Amino acid sequence: MPANKKLLFLPGDGIGPEVMRQVRRVIDWLDRKRNVTFDVTEGLVGGAALDAYGVALKDETLADALAADAVLLGAVGGPKWDNPSDYTKRPEAGLLMLRKELGLFANLRPAVVFDALVDASTLKPDVIRGLDIMIVRELTGGVYFGEPRGISDxxxxxxxxxxTQVYTTSEIRRVARVAFELARKRNRKVHSMEKANVMESGLLWRQEVTKLHQEEFQDVELHHMYAxxxxxxxxxxxxxxxxxxxDNLFGDIxxxxxxxxxxxxxxxxxxxxxxxxxNGGRKALYEPVHGSAPDIAGKDLANPCATLLSFAMCLRYSFDMEAEAGMLEKSIQNVLGGGMRTADIMAPGMARCSTTVMGDSILRELDKLAS
Amino acid sequence: MPANKKLLFLPGDGIGPEVMRQVRRVIDWLDRKRNVTFDVTEGLVGGAALDAYGVALKDETLADALAADAVLLGAVGGPKWDNPSDYTKRPEAGLLMLRKELGLFANLRPAVVFDALVDASTLKPDVIRGLDIMIVRELTGGVYFGEPRGISDxxxxxxxxxxTQVYTTSEIRRVARVAFELARKRNRKVHSMEKANVMESGLLWRQEVTKLHQEEFQDVELHHMYAxxxxxxxxxxxxxxxxxxxDNLFGDIxxxxxxxxxxxxxxxxxxxxxxxxxNGGRKALYEPVHGSAPDIAGKDLANPCATLLSFAMCLRYSFDMEAEAGMLEKSIQNVLGGGMRTADIMAPGMARCSTTVMGDSILRELDKLAS
Ligand SMILES: [Mg+2]
Ligand SMILES: [Mg+2]
Structure with missing residues (x-):
């Protein structure tokens, strides 16, 4: 029997703890119903860690992150810790340190439109129905990190x-490799975006992506596009x-x-x-795109879906558990299809529910799908 | 009587000449009906100049541009001159030289939705109806021009x-000034966008915009927003x-x-x-956002509206002719409201027309508005 899967939970601030609680419930469900056991360690990050330890991430927590198979993070930040004068005392510093120390260079940002939520977009339903894009953003290089930098008189x-915008061959190849490998499991099409027409760093990006494609990924369709x-x-x-x-900057936008x-x-x-x-493993951190939403924290109003879907990504990419990842995603789809909505996605004719009730419903759907 | 207004016409390539011809007709109309006379010189730029002179902009044409009150450009480029190996032999080199030599640091990019065309957007009509944004993009600085640059082994x-992304105090102030002055003639609201949270050049941008606002433009509402x-x-x-x-890069996107x-x-x-x-004048170049569309060039199919609206901007910003600018804009609106469409904006239930017929209709509307 393989060793248990090691997860570090970092609920963080604001709505982080309550949405992460729903992931715990799914983990318990996997243990009971699917015989999949996770070793879960929990730690503090962001404002919660600043309050408890005076730092946004303490060394022991970083060590736990380095020892884990995957880290799951809720959210960090809030008005309580808004302290722009000292960047190291900001909740975000904890997240940045995790990214840096774990070497998390590839940021996967899916843009998926659920059928049940197609009307939530400002775009016309016919344009975005069924949308399923995976954006891979380089996360540890480029103009946000390059030297020299600063303001001078x-x-x-x-x-x-x-x-300074700077990229090297190996930085470009490793993130492009992630994109090509993802495409192989999807629809085998990659669009690489830069401004090769006006930036040499973009020209190098284009050349290196082209070279890697020719060497190893000719089964994937490659397109170049100006950002x-x-x-x-x-x-x-x-x-x-x-x-x-x-790259990091174009990917940000x-x-x-x-x-x-x-x-x-x-x-x-x-x-x-x-x-x-x-061993074929890789350091990984999963987190929802939304923030800590301090205005609704602790009120059982938050939408746990983004965090649950982050955990589905964790199952897929860190533990190769495609079946379970798909089940979790399908459960969420079914619950939305049934008309259940947290406040943030509420729409006329739908049923408004709490964080906990959304979790309940998703667990019931998991039961159905597993039976 | 003041000296005639000096215009340099650079029709360029592809559909450039045929859309610029419609501007000529409006200029003739202004002469006949409004007693406003322009001295129009014409020159070659882009592929047309490469064919005739072997350079994308010859010195005499640049001298004409420097001597003119305003330059009106059609479009440059086409497959005939695709020559990526030598950047100086590209049609775009002519446009870049004009921008550089005329010191055109502020690029004004209106995003306007005409009522008659509200359905053309992929966004919902309710979201974009009546949209009227003016984006001011810094055009001669930032990461597209900064040194050092290049690819090294x-x-x-x-x-x-x-x-290298680089901005100085005066580069930021002069473009911010353009934005504030425009806002004063519009709805007195400016959003300044950068990434001050992760880039020092963005932090300097934010600080200098704030300072100029406090010194001279407190009657305008200023917001800062991450890009x-x-x-x-x-x-x-x-x-x-x-x-x-x-800035140049964020503005590009x-x-x-x-x-x-x-x-x-x-x-x-x-x-x-x-x-x-x-004398209170300033060098200026006006051009449509669209390209040279070589596939439909010479077929009387192109939409002249973007070029005519560029000329309206020219009337407004270079010659302070707000009344005439507004009349031209209103004429175009009315023609669209009447159901006339060139091929690119054709929609069910509308009347498809040629470039020339679109011009005819706009002139008729001008007659109506002037009478
Ligand atoms: Mg971003
Ligand atoms: Mg652009």
Whole structure:
């Protein structure tokens, strides 16, 4: 029998703990009904860790993260810890440290439209019905990390602000590889986006993606697209895309554009993956795209779906449990199809429910699907 | 009597000449009916100039541009001149040289939805009806121009691609000033977009925009927004915006997102402005957002509206002829309201017309409005 699967739970701040509680229930269900056991350790991150330890992530928690097969995070941040004067004392510093120390260079941002929620989008139903895009954003390189950077005084009352966009061959290849491998399990189509027409870093990106494609992934269809055209094509005909791979900055913008296109930020999961290790595993962190929503925290109002879907990604990518991942996703679809809605996705004619009741319903659907 | 207004016409390639011909007709109309005379010089740019002179813009044409009150450009480029190996021999090089030599640092990109075309968008009519945003994109600085830049070999089969994002106080202030001044003539609201949370150049941008606002434009409402959130808010509630000011790269993406949201690229004009001179004038170039559309060139099929609307911007910003600019815009609206459509904006129940017939109809509307 294989060793138990090691999960680190970091519920974080705001609605984080209550949405993560629903994941616990699914984990218990998997144990009881599917004989799949997880070893779950829990820790603090963000504001919760600042309150308890004075740091947004303590060394022991980081060590737990490094030892785990996967980390599941709720959300971090809130007005209580808004402290822009010291970046290291911000809740977000905990998340940034996790990404850096785990080497999570590939950020997977699905943009999926559930049939039951197709009207939530500002786009016409006919345009986005059935949308299922996977955006792979490079997460640890590019202009948000490059050196030199800073603001300097250049005399005569003038200042100068500098950042450096930089990518190397291996940084580009490893994230492109993630995209090509994902495409193989999907519809075998990758769009790589940059501005090769005006940026050398983008030209290198294009050349390296092309080279890797020719060497190893000729079974996948590869398209190159300028990022500004990408922003347009997402709106014009979003279903032309399967997997999109792009750099940190363009990915920041385009993944958010695609997320808002779905109309339901409360439904969107994400995964951040590191390099494969010798055993075929890789460091991974899963978290919902939405924030900590401090205004509704503790009120049993939050939508747990994005966190549950993040756990489905965890089952799929960290534990190769495609069947269980699919069951969880299907359960959520069925519950939405039945008209159940948390407040954030409430619509006329639907039944409004709490976080807990949404969890109850999803567990009942899991029972049905498993029987 | 003041000296005649000096215009340089650069029809360029593809559909450029035929859409510019409709502007000529409006200029003749202004001469006959409104006693406004323009001195029009014409020149070659892009592929047309490459064919005639071997360069995408010859010195004499550049001199004419520098001597003109405003430049009106059709479009450049086409498969005939696709020559990626030598960037200086590309049609676009002519346009880039014009921008650089005229110092056109402020790119004005309106995103306007005409009532008659509200259904052309992939967004729901209720979301975009009446949309009227002005995006001001910094055009001569930032990561597309910063040094150092390039691709270098760093050994072990690895290469490194670098670009530099750089802005100075005066570069930020001059483009922000354009945005604030535009807002004063519109709805007195400016959203400034950057990534101050992760980029020092963005932090400097935010600080300098704030400072200029406090010094001179407190009558205008100023909001700061992270550019990724901007990409989302444009989709979620586009009508919250009046004027958006942002850097070269973010402006590249966001202006195209906003353009596609309107659903009718064939309707979108643009202006690029330089610094004010001692006489209160400023160098300016006006051009449609659409390209040269070589597939329909010479067939009298192109939509002249974007170029005519670019000329309306020219009347407004270079010659302070608000009345005439408004009349031209209103004429186009009326013609669309009457059901006339070129092929690119054709819809069921409408009347399909040629470039020339669209021009005829607009002139008839001008007659009506002037009488
Ligand atoms: Mg983002
Ligand atoms: Mg663009």
């Amino acid at each position: 250049i005399g005569n009352g003038e200042r100068r602000g500098v950042n 500004d055209n990408g922003a347009m094509q997402l709106l014009k005909n979003p279903r032309q895309f399967d997997v999109i791979v792009t 385009l993944s958010d554009e695609a997320a808002m296109m779905t109309g339901s930020l409360g439904m969107l999961p994400s995964a951040s993956l590191g390099a494969p290790d010798a | 760093i050994g072990n089969g690895e290469r490194r691609g670098v670009n 990724d959130n901007g990409a989302m808010q444009l989709l979620k509630n586009p009508r919250q915006f009046d004027v958006i000011v942002t 966001l202006s195209d997102e906003a353009a596609m949201m309107t659903g009718s690229l064939g309707m979108l004009p643009s202006a690029s402005l330089g610094a004010p001179d001692a």
